[in-house]
Amino acid sequence: MDIREIQNLIKFVSKSGATEVKLEMDDFKITIKTAPEGGETTYIQQVPVSAALPQASAPQPVAPTAPAAPAAPADEDSKYITVKSPIIGTLYRKAAPDKPVFVEVGSTIAKGDVLCVIEAMKLFNEIESEVSGKIVKILVDDSSPVEFDQPLFLVDPS
Template identity: 75%
Template sequence: MDIREIQNLIKFVAKSGATEVKLEMDDIKITIKTTDAASSETTTYVQHVPQQMQMQQAPQQQAIAPSAPVAAAPAADENAKYITIKSPIIGTLYRKPSPDKPVFVEVGSTISKGDVVCVIEAMKLFNEIESEISGKIVKVLVDDASPVEFDQPLFLVDPS
């Protein structure tokens, strides 16, 4: 299916008055959502699914799905007593101030409010991330030199 056929399909759906149309072919999935006819806005999602991946993913998803909720419940209960230090910005996290220096904090380290726990590089600026709580580092959730998103959990801290 080429771009012209997709554009014609979008126009046809918009004129027909349908609010949502999903089309799945061998290697393409298309979802077209329209709002009311007065605003004439259309949202289209086109997803290309390689044939090999499509066949490989189906059996794996069936096998994984039943066991996932059972395993997630105990982990959530264990982590509920800990406070999470989250990333305030998007960037690359570094656990060391420089490659030849030791890490800021490790599992078991005791931190106080205001202690630097890591550095996040954003747009060539290195931002020191300070702890807003006191406690003991229980778990490091992000590897050194890895990208992080806004509000992504970085460390678990036991405040007791």
């Protein structure tokens, strides 16, 4: 099961109103628990312990839910393109702690430029720009958890 399938499962469970769903496959087990009536949602993935590779046996949270970011005034930001998170994880603005940030406000970007990395399940995924333009606003702090489809950057395409 890949990350997209897991994200779709989480969305489905959230919309269905179920309070707990467990999915067990040959190589992993996922438990999704939701609190009733708008409470916090918890996602847990548990991987079996391998004799060759030690892993934690306790359930580990995949991504805690974060409150939705307040919407910016539509008239101000309507001329900008919003770059959104394609996955759930932790956003990092640098490739490593001792490296420079990928982009800053005012940076000119081209299609395919790396904007940030998102760590999901111990994998670092480079998030590349799908547009060319200039970074107008950075909407997420470094080392912050992000949700699927959460706005990350505003880009002025002109």
